Amino acid sequence: MLLKSLTVVTEFFIVGFPGLPSEFYNLMGTFFFSIYVIIELGNSILEVLFAIEPRLHKPMYIIMLNLALSDFGFCTVALPKLISRYWFNNRSISFQLIHYFGTLNSLIKMIMALDRYLAICFPLRYPALMTNQTMRILAAAAYQVQLSLAMSYTIIVVTVITKTDNQGRLKAFLSCASQVCIISIYYIPRLLVFLKIAIAMFYGLFPPLMNPLIYCFKSTETGQMLLK
Template sequence: MEQANQTQTTVKEFFIVNFPGLDFQYYKLMGAIFFLIYMTTVVGNSLLVALFFIERRLQKPMYIIMLSLALSDIGFCTVALPKAIGRYWLDDGAIPFHVCFFQYFLIHYFGTLNSLILLAMSLDRYLAICFPLRYPTLMTNRTMGALTGFSWVSAAVSPGISVGMTARMPFCGPNRIIHCYCDSVSTTSLVCADTRQVFSVSVALAMFVLLVPLILILLSYISIIVAVLKIADAQGRYKAFSTCATQVCIISIYYLPRFGVYLSSLVSFVKISPDLRISLTLFYSLFPPLINPLIYCYRTKEIKDILYKWFCQRNVVSQTRIVTTVSK
């Protein structure tokens, strides 16, 4: 059967359509929007990565998990956006068969990885708020390093199974990817065979890697809220709630639209247009990486102090050079 499937595959490349309902006159604008999102995401997260390696005081558990999140966000945007930008700016939507499946794997890999990282982050906040005295011994750099390392390795299991099953199916004609990149739904829909088993396995794996972390994240934040309500200091309660509220907001953006998109592919009476499906997918995929550095990192006092110190030192050096030049 596998040999038959392989001989039936005649597609050598796919074509990335992006938004099928977008008029040609808006192609350059959409490409510019994608380019701006990509550059902002990469620059913002790369600055965080640089800060982590330069400043030794940031090398502790909380920033280790933020480093992993920043690297994951850079990876996802680098995999997803350049081809979409090329489609609109250069009218180049062609992507080779095996490159498409490699992109498919990486798209779902980074999606799974982000889910696991958000779980690790909620665990870190749970220990920090619910067990503040034991936190330094419970969550060390080694513990967080092992936790994030496990996330980076285990995130490959689910997309690996999904890609392995789909790539063995026959592709014998249709090759238009109605999306900005190759993913499970858009690629499986082009198979020239019964895809119920592949589709069921892919959706089951996706639900598992989303639902299990989400349930654990919700339980951790419920425990955090209960612990915060017991804090007598009003200022301490406000600070804890403020931190948790921003994180819960990002988690909601990441999970809720994703479930809506998966639901539309599972339930026959829930139908959304391709343009809306792509818009929702891009929203929950690109918006969190864009603002994660602001939400999780640049609001912290330590990073604010570091950036302020760098800014002041640069001003002092600039003023010194100006004075030296004038005196000469």
């Protein structure tokens, strides 16, 4: 009988900032704790607004809700462990959950790209194609399936560029500007992740921090709800 060696990775260790003096650990833990509270509070507000306001039960807000849930889950898994690295010297973090929520965030953004693609390329058929039920099915599938973002956004860019009407091109750009902003914030730092550890943390923490602000200010309905 042949013996085989099998390694199963269930967790990995957070390095943090190598060389950081121990006297700054409490300060770093407090900094990340503050970010954690702001992120969770912002996403929780969006979730509560969606739950109590029937007017927000539309495809666009359904995907916004799922983005908030994804950010909430990712930060709940990552940030408390990062905080405990500096407060309690606990460096371990779940391998499966980090990759699950990281992939889920990408899938939610893919659905956002698909939503804008249909709105731009098939404006007359969009209300029939992207119903609440369709969006719920897509959001549910995002929790289970790994897909690519590139194709949808490539088609959107080509469609916007090939529009001959300047007004139509501007309208198409504005309709997906917030999604492009979020995708840029999420992926640009990943190109620089190997240069500095601080940039690696930026791409994981900054998008969940900015998502509620971007979508609240962009949406008239959510802005009105917050002012009440």
